[in-house]
Amino acid sequence: MEKEKNVKYIEGKGITLITTVANQKKLDRYKDLEHYKDILYQCGKCGTCRTTYQEEFWSRVCPSGEFGKFEAFYLGGKNLLSWGVSSGKVKWSANLSKILYQCSVCLACTQQCQIPEIHHYAGEWLMAMREQAVKLGLGPMPEHSRYTDHILMENNPYMEEHNKRLNWLPPHLNQSSNAKIAYFVGCTSSYREQNVAIATAEILNILKIEFKILKDEHCCGSPVYMTGQTDKAKNIAETNMKIFNDAGIEKIITSCAGCYRMLKETYPNKFGIKHEIEVMHLPEFLLEKFNKGEIKFDKDLNMMVTYHDPCHIGRHMGIYKQPRMLLKKIPGIKLVEMNRNRENAWCCGSGGGVRSAFKDLSEFAAKERIEEAKTTSADAIVSTCPFCLNQFKSNIKNEEIKAFDIAELVRKVL
Numbered sequence: 001m002e003k004e005k006n007v008k009y010i011e012g013k014g015i016t017l018i019t020t021v022a023n024q025k026k027l028d029r030y031k032d033l034e035h036y037k038d039i040l041y042q043c044g045k046c047g048t049c050r051t052t053y054q055e056e057f058w059s060r061v062c063p064s065g066e067f068g069k070f071e072a073f074y075l076g077g078k079n080l081l082s083w084g085v086s087s088g089k090v091k092w093s094a095n096l097s098k099i100l101y102q103c104s105v106c107l108a109c110t111q112q113c114q115i116p117e118i119h120h121y122a123g124e125w126l127m128a129m130r131e132q133a134v135k136l137g138l139g140p141m142p143e144h145s146r147y148t149d150h151i152l153m154e155n156n157p158y159m160e161e162h163n164k165r166l167n168w169l170p171p172h173l174n175q176s177s178n179a180k181i182a183y184f185v186g187c188t189s190s191y192r193e194q195n196v197a198i199a200t201a202e203i204l205n206i207l208k209i210e211f212k213i214l215k216d217e218h219c220c221g222s223p224v225y226m227t228g229q230t231d232k233a234k235n236i237a238e239t240n241m242k243i244f245n246d247a248g249i250e251k252i253i254t255s256c257a258g259c260y261r262m263l264k265e266t267y268p269n270k271f272g273i274k275h276e277i278e279v280m281h282l283p284e285f286l287l288e289k290f291n292k293g294e295i296k297f298d299k300d301l302n303m304m305v306t307y308h309d310p311c312h313i314g315r316h317m318g319i320y321k322q323p324r325m326l327l328k329k330i331p332g333i334k335l336v337e338m339n340r341n342r343e344n345a346w347c348c349g350s351g352g353g354v355r356s357a358f359k360d361l362s363e364f365a366a367k368e369r370i371e372e373a374k375t376t377s378a379d380a381i382v383s384t385c386p387f388c389l390n391q392f393k394s395n396i397k398n399e400e401i402k403a404f405d406i407a408e409l410v411r412k413v414l
């Protein structure tokens with residue numbers, strides 16, 4: 001039986017709270033590099049951020065470092081580069097910028113560092129460095145600019161037409177034009193993992209939730225924001241907020257980890273777009289319904305699964321428990337953990353602009369995660385993010401293991 005961990009997480013963040021001392025600097029979040037520069041030099045270059053150590057095993061955690069095999073690709077190296085440019089000792093260059101972008105901003109490294117300020121805030125300066133690269137004209141990477149241009153024209157990064165965004169929508173689906181609840185589908189479920197969109201919408205129908213899908217929904221802005229293009233991402237966010245407000249939306253349900261992080265955290269706290277809309281990730285919403293007795297699962301799946309923590313739900317937002325609890329409620333599901341799980345999970349390699357700009361690194365990360373999943377003997381790897389799902393499905397060869405979104409499994413038993 002899986003041992004429950006007694007770990008304290010920082011509220012609203014997926015990172016663990018480690019011992020703080022009286023004189024520990026409390027830092028504001030989402031600031032520029034200048035704000036963090038004093039603590040960058042606290043990095044002792046010890047290399048602890050490369051591996052996770054948990055009781056009986058050591059394992060690597062940083063896809064960027066393990067693929068790049070050079071100090072600059074690990075957090076310690078990135079800290080030194082960030083300190084170098086912020087103190088004027090290192091000059092910005094196209095090559096330096098490229099190194100910074102060869103990182104999925106998965107934050108697994110920050111978990112391992114035991115220096116409190118680095119543990120708690122390194123994600124902030126990894127993003128601040130990208131912002132700075134963009135300001136200097138050294139970022140983003142050409143692939144990121146290409147999809148950003150497309151988002152600005154057609155509201156999605158997949159080179160698809162906006163007017164095909166709802167092509168997945170089955171005719172039998174009931175929506176209510178007066179609904180205050182929106183299902184925010186996101187680009188990956190709209191164009192690439194349409195099974196997730198169909199399953200989610202059908203679940204909401206079966207549960208008799210009055211909801212609507214906003215036909216003018218834009219990309220949430222995550223691929224733009226995560227590549228340092230903050231101003232453009234903020235404009236996208238403002239457009240979406242206008243669409244929500246015009247439609248009278250009070251609650252948003254999304255089945256995408258990246259969309260969730262953007263709507264719930266980045267819009268208000270980074271972009272300053274304060275809103276009263278309640279944002280829920282689908283597993284959180286379904287678990288709440290289950291606990292109120294409003295869902296009954298009446299089929300048995302007879303399946304062993306392992307759960308992959310998407311970085312944007314796990315370390316970025318602190319949601320580890322709910323998807324696991326929901327999975328365990330599904331009849332016939334046996335959940336087995338990979339060695340690297342929760343805050344120590346190995347990234348699937350798709351986020352932070354890595355999949356579009358650094359295909360080799362992205363595939364390297366995905367294959368390692370798939371191999372790890374296979375060691376559990378699970379029938380399937382389950383995630384709660386269509387981008388992770390699409391990454392797994394693209395990299396699983398010979399059907400040695402299946403991949404599902406949790407919405408697809410829930411739909412099967414309703």
Ligand code: SF4
Pocket residue numbers: 042043044045046047048049050075076079112113114115118
């Ligand atoms: S970031 Fe932390 S763990 Fe990594 S090298 Fe620096 S001090 Fe060590």
Ligand code: SF4
Pocket residue numbers: 061062063064065073074075078102103104105106107108109110347
């Ligand atoms: S954020 Fe992830 S990929 Fe980037 S340096 Fe840290 S562990 Fe490596």
